[in-house]
Amino acid sequence: MAEGSKIFEENKSWSRKLEVEAENKVNSLKWNFSPDTEKEIFSIDTPPPYTSGRPWHLGAAAQYSKIDIIARSQRMLGKEVLFPIGMDRNGIPVERYAEKKYNIRMRDTPREKFLEICKASLDELEKEMFDILTSFAYSADFDNVYRTDSKEYRALTQSTFIEMWKKGRIIRGTRPSNYCIDCGTTIADAEIEYKEMETNLVYFYFNIKDSDQKILVASTRPELLGACSAILVNPEDERFKNVFNKTAITPIYKQEVKIIPHSYAKADFGSGAVMICSYGDYNDVMIIKELQLPENIIIDTNGKMNEKAGPRLNNLKVKDARKEIVSMLQEEGCVEKIEKIQHRTPMCERSKIPIEIIPLDEYYLKVTDIKDKLEELANELKMIPEQHRQILINWLKVSADWPISRRRYYGTEIPLWYCNNCKEPYIPEEGKYYQPWKDKPPENAVCSKCGGREFTGDERTFDTWMDSSVSALYVTKYLYDKKFYEKTYPLSLRTQGIDIIRTWLNYSILRCYQLTGKLPWDKVWVDGMGLDEHGEKMSKSKGNGIDPTIVIEKYGADAFRFWAASEALPGSNFLFSESRLQGSAKFLTKLWNVARLISQFGNAQETDDKKLNKSDKWIIEYTEKLTDECIKGYEGFNPFIPANKIREFIWNVFAPNYIELVKARAYGEGFSEDEKNSAIYTLNYVLKRVLLIMAPVTPFITQTLWDEIYKEDAIHYCRIPKANSYDNELLLLGDKLIEFNSKIWATKKEKGISLREAIKIEIPPELKPFEKDLIKMHNISE
RNA sequence: GGGCCUAUGGUCUAGUGGUUAUGACGUCUGCCUUACACGCAGAAGGCCGGGAGUUCGAACCUCCCUGGGCCCACCA
Secondary structure, eight states, X not given: OOTTOHHHHHOSSOOHHHHHHHHHHHHHSOOOXXXXXXXXXXXXXXXOOBOOOSSOOHHHHHHHHHHHHHHHHHHHTTOEEEOOXXXXXXXXXXXXXXXXXXTOOGGGSOHHHHHHHHHHHHHHHXXXXXHXXXXXXXXXXXXXXXXXXXXXXXXXXXXXXXXXXXXXXXEEEEEEEEEETTTTEEEOGGGEEEEEEEEEEEXXXXXXXXXXXXXXXXXXXXXXXXXXXXXXXOTXXXXXXXXXXXXXEOTTTOOEEEEEEOTXXXXXXXXXXXXXXXXXXXXXXXXHHHHTOOOOOOBOTTSBBOGGXXXXXXXXXXXXXXXXXXXXXXXXXXXXXXXXXXXXXXXXXXXXXXXXXXXXEEEEEOOGGGHHHXXXXXXXXXXXXXXXXXXXXXXXHHOOOEEOEESOSSSOBOOOEEETTTOOEEOOOTTSOOOTTTSOOXXXXXXXXXXXXXXXXXXXXXXXXXXXXTHHHHHTTTTTOHHHHHHHOSEEEEEEEGGGIXXXXXXXXXXXXXXXXXXXXXXXXXXXXXXOTTSOBOOTTTTOOOOHXXXXXHHOHHHHHHHHHHHSOTTSXXXXXXXXXXXXXXXXXXXXXXXHHHXXXXXXXXXXXXXXXXXXXXXXHHHHHHHHHHHHHHHTTOTHHHHHHHHHIIIIXXXXXXXXXXXXXXXXXXXXXXXXXXXXXXXXXXXXXXXXXXXXXXXXXXXHHIIIIIOOSOXXXXXXXXXXXXXXXXXXXXXXXXXXXXXXXXXXXXXXXXXXXXXXOOOOGGGGGGHHHHHHHHTEXX
């Protein structure tokens, strides 16, 4: 050990304790970005994590580790890296968090007060997020954190809305919308998830007008009977031929509805006759539109039936109304039977309750008329890995206009006022942050239609994806610094998970393209998801989530990062495994001990190539090859390659085959000063190189060793040297050397003698250049 | 019903036409060899999901089948 090296004397293994000691140095390095650089610019658009606090998702922490490896490696490859960090702070999750924590209800709390509570919650949670990020040395520009709820960010969101409004890309419409009663707002298709649920399929009779015939209808939504506007039967269905186009009378309500032959009705489902109501599901929406049937809305936005549903159902919740109407139908004696079926139900992904389809007046961002262009863009985009492109394309094919208004509080306000006289919307100029629910419009505001000067503000906010989908514009200062923007947009890389392709990726392309006419990035890197040890998605509700901070405390951040990098190729899902994480920690200890050994020889004098021993030349060639492979991995944003290549090199080549080979020479036992120097020089050469190429993956241990042994500047400010070409023949000879070593070890084992005992064995002629080292290494006797 | 992805020793994972098929974890055996027992050395363990085809040659390319995953549509 290096003389006086306390850290090596006291620590035989790498540990979290040593990381914490290094944290100050590693995390105090500054990563500000300068656009006026001579260097090539590399800019990354990373997901601003939602400010949800602990426990953060272990899979997310692993993904951010990989993203950090990408940023660090690009710096060490000589690029000027724009690596911003943002916090996504808008939207329903924090509102729910605040409601739960303080036991309040958003709509019963004064808006101003509610916003304050949300903001305070976010500030607390945000601190936790930063602590986690810095605990694994996330190296974004923390001096310039952006927050999606800041004035500046919201002004950008609003400006982009205003810009699109002016371009005619925003439409207002009363369309049947996905409505979550719990959230009290419209949600987008992308926010819906489906769940198989058991439900009752109720069979009941309608009378046919002016006849004693009946028709049997089956429905899972009998409470919508009052909104029934038609009955469909299949045109091929013989059972119903005699009632085609006749009029049926709804039970209870006694309304007249037509029986229409339509291919949508499937003869083999239920009774073969389906009632169309406004609105039970998407098909009702389609059919009512297609057949121009009347719309009769009997569910209100509070999730209760209204007076049109009749006195017995009025004011009942949907679920209760469903039970009640079944009783009512039974009282009328028209229920045939009730069947239990499995039903795939659309649910709100946040509140996990079934959505209702209710027509509401909302704003939409036009998508349908540019779907072809979007698909073209999706095909132009460079995707890493390529295979995930299809998820985006599939989604684009089915996506519709995007409803962007939300009836919530904690979000970016829709910057619109309405003329008190004629209701015409007034839209302000871009560039400022507007809060129409509490502020008056700009002083000079005049209604463009009637000249009115009195306005009422819109009280709604935007979908949060309206904010996050312009992150690429915010981090390139689209609104605030034209020069900066021109230097950095489009960005080099978008990094994200596979789970937000249909939201973040899709919406970002849509929005940035509409505003700039370009794709926002050159390439998109899409990672898979972190799963638990059984391959199941981790989630709080399932209780299989793992807190990354606990894992990091136990095994260390570098071990965690190394595990994240080495576990699977980017793009693949990866399973959490404590034993493999432990394996990563063991490898770091291996590296630690390699360094401990080398450090005790001190530094060597510079040596020219000719003076190097053959063994030394060999391992240097190997190191060049390794460097080359790692650089290629980094250039492809693939931390898997360097992590695994370095581990293999250290553990299977360098430590057992090279170090053992030259250890005696490094100690100077029976060798000349030149030979000794050659070994020490080479050991340091290789170690130094390994630390450099490994620094992006494991910033703590590499910095610690760098400081301890080389006492130079921060390793993370260094460049990875360009790989030299390497001598393949010498490498092949080295493989023979490795084989020969194994052969000797196996022979000794066979003979039952210990590794240091002498053995008589012939050294193959081709390995003569290594003879002197080999004799010492294996104690080969004459 | 449509689409996409995937299948490699007990587990996880590399490998895109010619390799004794990679590595990790686990297992077994022997070793505290003055860097490391979180270690060292050795070993066992794979008809590369099944079948057919292309090819001089296939884990790798094509087709079919089967299992797993994801997305979309449908399910009154």
